Amino acid sequence: MKIVVWGLTVSSSWGNGHATLWRGLIRALGEQGHDVVFVERDQPWYADHRDLHDLPGGRLLLYRDWSDVLARGRDLLDADALVVTSYCPDAKAAEALVHDRGRGRTIFYDLDTPVTLGRLAAGEAVDYLPDHGLERFDLVLSYTGGPALDALRRRLGARRCAPLYGHVDPAAHRPVPPLEVYRSDLSYLGTYAADRQPTVHRLFVEPAARSPAHRFVLGGSSYPADFPWRSNIWFMNHVAPPDHPAFFCSSRLTVNVTRADMAAMGWCPSGRLFEAAACGVPIVSDDWDGLDRFFTPGEEILLAGGAEDTLGALALSDAELARIAGAARARVLAEHSSDHRAREFVGLIEAAHDVEAVAA
Template sequence: MKNKKLKIAFFGSSLVSAYWNGAATYYRGIVRALSERGHEITFYEPDAYDRQKNRDMDDPDWAKVVVYEATEEAVAKCLQEAASADMVVKASGVGVFDELLEREVLQLQTEERLVVFWDVDAPATLDRVHNNPDDQFHQLIPQYDMILTYGGGDPVVNAYEALGARKCVPIYNALDTATHYPVAPDPKFACDLAFLGNRLPDREARVEEFFLNPAAATPDKRFMIGGSGWGDKPMADNVTYIGHVYTKDHNAFNCTPKAVLNISRESMARYGFSPATRVFEAAGAGACIITDYWEGIDFFFEPGKEILVARSGAEVNEIISNLSEENAKEIGEAAYRKVLSAHTYSHRAAELEKLLYTKVKQSNAAWA
């Protein structure tokens, strides 16, 4: 029998604004790809953190966006509406009423309706739970039909299963070919090495090590940093801080510099198998990527040919000092070929669809 197209209710931080919302491009990629496969998605997001004032896209035609007030009453109304869905997703890090949503979405669970927790920051969630035995999430994990994560590999899967998860599956970041692709260089982003990422507590020390220290050690090179929160951070004179970079400028930001730098947050580097969305965005623009080391890199790209790997700031210095324009171009083109062949959101949506149909067929033949 033909697989049923699903009606999905998705509670996340924001689909329409990337402002203080690093998961935005991940949500957009996977939701668009699911829509293209015939599924109907309603994305519920709170009006919080000035995200609606800093939208970088209109409501898309591939999802219904419901923006709700940051009140318990508004959350309850959205949950009531979500009861008409075949699957309800609670993503991590919505930003307001997360604990309430984590509990209450489970009230919508039936034999016909899956309830899924989708963790877009599994290392942080697991660290939080492990460090607090009283965290309510301990009791909730085994109740979800499954846990999806956007990375983490076996370490995250094993950690979640040890906490009682029925099933935990990574749905990795990928390239959204509709929004990230090669464009003409923009002189305002010209530099030797660029980094894009918001200032966060478990990223800052690694940004110092892999970006700011190398910049200070190579005054003859030009560096550029984009993202929110870095305005008062001391930087060498050869570093240009450009603030929040809107999604519409990401392609030029990735295409123009000789190389772009990926710096993992500490927790993601520790768990491994957690490539940031920006790695795939940059590869999709044909950028030469330098990344800090984390276990599992070669699961996605071939080091030395499709991506360059640095284990320290000193190695970033060495790479930048020896990297020619020609070599950078070759590496960027190789990464572009790899990401198109294996790491688009169309690939991820197909994996997710297969997983969901396997799950629902086990519990409810009517989904088949």
């Protein structure tokens, strides 16, 4: 199958979670024999922080002007699946192009469904959505499952909807030796987001304040100067994807915090959740509807509503934490790897094709 994707970025992991997800998915699709082209606008912000130039398993097409895409139209549009994603800077132009001139199944993949629906509910414009909604697409995929799928049908006219959840590439995220620079009793890895900070404060900052003997390490970009740092919190600005395994594996325990819109809607596991589990590191996470679909609480993941829960997790024995981490890693390898998700992706595309064929 030939798959062409118009997306935000796969070439830079700076300040976004899309890149790592696409890298794992494309590598897996390539290994399964598919031809993937990722079409990305060459934007200065990402160009200045580009950490990938050759795309394993696929081809990267960078363009500076939409006319460059139109000039490559025949190669790009002669595909079995034409995918447009959320936050693609030219999503509207891509949507018109794939429906007017494309030959294959047309797919919209919303990797930010709670944000999309939240902005619509607030009456805000969503610049990556077509003016007429999603009704023209043969298939709409959502990073978020559960009630979000009904909302995409009801609010945006999606005809066929399915979840395509996050995942992890076990070849990139696996147990590795710890590094002293990242050593911590408790770590947190995540780009700064204002809506996430109340939970970060409860599950990470407050425990640090109440447990000065423990070492806490925070990794991520865009943190403001007025972040409530403590003397036992060490900061690592933008931990690049190749360094994630060492970051996690240098932690006795790591915290997962979900964006507010995603936690409110539920059924939206972050990529970091699967990454940490694949690295064999025990996780303490905020709770949300559907989390038990991905990990069994108390057996494969620890849940926390406040500082007391985090401190309780830190008090567990090394043996207990290792047992939980081992169970989570086994679950990820069995159900949430990039290889599994790539097969789901192809199966959903094929099912959409079969439905259209029957209807014709």
